[in-house]
Amino acid sequence: MSEQLHQKMGLSDQEYALILHLMGREPNELELGMFSVMWSEHCSYKCSKKVLQSLPTEGDQILLGPGENAGIVDIGEGLAVAFKMESHNHPSAIEPYQGAATGVGGIVRDIFTMGARPIALLNSLRFGPLHYPRVQYLFEGVVAGIAGYGNCIGIPTVGGETWFDPAYQGNPLVNVMCAGVLPASRIARGQARGPGNTVILVGARTGRDGLHGVTFASEGLDETSEAQRPAVQVGDPFMEKLLLEACLEAIEKELVAGIQDLGGAGLTCATSEMSSRAGSGMIIHLDRVPCREEDMSPYEIMLSESQERMLLVVENENIKAVQDIFTRWGLEFSAIGQVTGDGLLQIYHRGEKVGELAADFLCENAPVYDLPDQEPPYYQKLKSYDMQAVPQPDDLEEAFLELLASPNIASKQWIYRQYDYMVRTCTAQGPGGDAAVLRIRGTAKGLAFSADGNGRYVYLDPYKGGMIAVLEAARNVAAAGAKPLAITNCLNFGNPTRPQIYWQFKHAVKGMAEACRALGTPVTGGNVSFYNETSGEAIFPTPVVGMLGLLENLSCQVQKGWRRASDRVYLLGDLAGSLAGSEYLYALHGVLAGDMPLPDLERAAFLHQFLGEAAASKVITSAHDLSDGGLLTALAEASFAGGFGVEISLPHPENVRLDELLFGEGQSRVLVGVSLEKERDFLTLIRSYQLPWQLLGEVKGEKLTVRIQEEEPLIDLSLERVKAAWEEVISCCLD
Amino acid sequence: MKFGVIVFPGSNCDLDAFYMVKDVLNKPVEYLWHHEKTLRGSDCVILPGGFTYGDYLRPGAIASFSPIMTAVHAFAARGGLVLGICNGFQVLLESGLLPGALYRNIHLQFRCAWTHLSVENPHLPFTAHIPSGQVLKIPVAHGDGNYFCDPETLETLKKNNQIVFRYVTPEGNLDSRANPNGSLEAIAGICNARGNVLGMMPHPERAGESLLGSRDGQFIFQSILKHWGESS
Amino acid sequence: MTAWKAEIQVTYKKSVLDPQGVAVEKALGALGYDHVEKVRIGKYMELLLHAESEEKARSQVEEMCQRLLTNPVIEDYEYRLQPVSLERGTGQTGS
Amino acid sequence: MTAWKAEIQVTYKKSVLDPQGVAVEKALGALGYDHVEKVRIGKYMELLLHAESEEKARSQVEEMCQRLLTNPVIEDYEYRLQPVSLERGTGQTGS
């Protein structure tokens, strides 16, 4: 085997040497191809594994941590939630509609492969500035693709987040999260158990599409990426819907010994991972794989990433029953091989053995790297930026309206009105709130979800930024009254072999790990997406956190909008935020700099606990966390959602700039509404927590009025005017 | 009275219609598989929303040839109550049970939103017990809800009172901004001449509980029950 | 039996507004193609069928168009037929 | 300046799955057209443009296809051009 071949497949010389050592001979082309996809970053996590090990993964609520297709969390009453997030960045950069659509398809399969009924989708998106036609094309295509796939399979897309920044111009991020519910006692496994059992492939036919998709995901984007044709595929959500129903039926009837979706690295990944996890092996007959095109080679069949396929391991006595289910759903079904006990993958084609290697070689024995890291030079420089250089706006009202009109703050309705967030009639809070809230039929419980990440913060300080991603996600579900239970994540970074990128990665994960420990929200799984670069320019380091929260009693859910005129408005947490890394600083002054204060993790945990208790005892009427845009933005958002104005009077602490007071950002800050009847109970409760709080004013009228103590108002605007600045920003950018 | 909810490949609001009847109305309901030849004694059959056959070719086109549609045709001809919601409406149009066609929303986007409906014909089994003048708050979620028919058909629809719902403002006024898809004359739902087959784009089964944001969808289901001489 | 390739073009009837055509024309204009007019967007379908004669093939295609492939309420169609020499086993097949 | 009518057919590349084609082929089979094969469903676009020569018109159409009308990553296109005598004011126009 020539050296050029392994290099062309993305394997290094050392990796090739390791392969020779493991195999004890030269691999043939098929075997080498299998190594190349399984040892790609996307499948092997070779560059991230060491670092990820520091994330906490255990807790009483965790039924299954990382390692399978999705993690599983106990929610009581015999029920559990499977959830996971995944990226589809590179395909979406090239074919936004199909790239995003197949991203949804992939994450949904990860959930139902666990035996869970998918109940919710979320998405986290990053694009360049919207005034570029190419960005508009990507943005519109991605949103339409997520809508097209999710709506068709009937899973509501209930939330997400969207950011625009030049850092993502050439390399947009498309992260999708799915959650499903299953009986805690009936977790399906991606394991090839029971030698002699039959291996069944079901769903779409295998085509030549998507060859080496994982390798594509493990490189940077450049001008030639457009030519990476086969790496982009067309999704078939109709097929997925049939697969979903049929697989869940087979799992419910306990006819399935093991099941796994075919994603990146296709059959190679599914056969080797299922075998490796169970310590078994497989004999596979490629002639029995239904193909879309004739004359497909063993290499193509084993590496194809055609969508909408599932691999099942079934005991022989159950085959007929499984076949009946698939036939009823109109799905093609083929027994392609057998489970063995020898740990080997043996691949046959036209009666000949065309490949043989231990499943562990591809999985367990994949190399793991500890890469060098180095603090980037920008880090200290931006940290020590002198905020005094930033002029204070003359007209705070104008500044406020301008901030609301920043696409990062503005309403995201243009996006989510394209998503069916109501299907399945369980959506108690759809997009537009802090967290999405869903009921669980047959119980009093509710689930809350949020996806959050702020690449700008992480760029300025990966450690604090990593923490903040977790804190914000947890705060969002806590604001809805839910207890944060666990997270999934998607870690989007540049090329990890560059020490400065690896440094960002390491520190971000460290921050996330500490926050997860402090909040008691372990990591159940996730996804790492490296090589998010265009022509050598990396994106902001962007870890995105997907949080799961539990409401024991759905009727105690809290929403962000003011409920009633005369309700009191309280702020929990610090009065003033910081300008460091704030949207205000960037959108109005074009500055990205500063040193964010180190978040107080203990305080965050208290705050979330307080919010849960306040919701359960109904002493608050609304809650909305402060995030991008700071205090004034949060006040406005609560007003838009509730349809009431507010009148606020703020103290002016010394050494705090007015813009810092109004627009500064910080952690563990929440606005709550309190009815006059419950004010005493609220005060009793909040006093029992070690949290700063203060009364800001009351819900009133149809204006947003903010003054410093008794002075003339700084802000005195009709709600209508404020809302107009915020509402149609995204549609206007696209016209 | 018993309801039947047809399950076509790709239906995805079958469950919502099912639970509307079972949990909200507390009435018997069962799923009917698209291959079946009878409606199993259903007194009202619902063609639910979703993406039958992925909306491939045209929404509702392929499903309209399902074996069960023969039974639906016969049932409708006998005066049986047929309610097509969203994709179910599209199936009814494609199968010729209702006139006209639904095509791409004028703005080319899928639209999930709350809409308000005026009741244009309050004399149907589906509408007779909606309080007079009530504007219904019911959501839509579709990409192809733009109703079209030729001028003669429109005349006939008007003459026979076949336009059942129109998109209006919350106050009940016609306004192009209240029309979520560009539908001809803001048409949101129509019925056949006899008044026993109703197709509508908005989802009454998604508006059955205050938890979901509205209970106005109940008016339609209550009308059906009362027409049948039942109370809930 | 000869094999025939049918290529079918489906467009909205003239009386039906074609929102996609309008949008594409606008987008082309924005890219500087402002001399482009009357953009219409429809569907293209191709299929292979076996029939003894061109006439039979024609009647088959018409029937399929009327029964399933188009909706006469809103769509018009046109098609071309050409005999093909069958080399089986090339191209993509369905189920 | 002559006016040219371009008729463009866009289909997925052969190696790319065409889920609509597969579904329609099955549906045709269920309706009894079981001798129909290789169904592919794509887009049809027509437009009118003004250009001095056929060559110029061609290069315009190609450019529009590559820049906007298709995504060469997954789609192929073919087109036909014909000169038209302009009777303005007939048919539907875009914006």
Ligand SMILES: Nc1ncnc2c1ncn2[C@@H]1O[C@H](COP(=O)(O)OP(=O)(O)O)[C@@H](O)[C@H]1O
């Ligand atoms: N891509 C998206 N998909 C669905 N919903 C979105 C998306 N982007 C933003 N949203 C919704 O818009 C609202 C505002 O988003 P964001 O400003 O990020 O909220 P927060 O600051 O509370 O996290 C949220 O309710 C969110 O769910």
Ligand SMILES: [Mg+2]
């Ligand atoms: Mg929030």
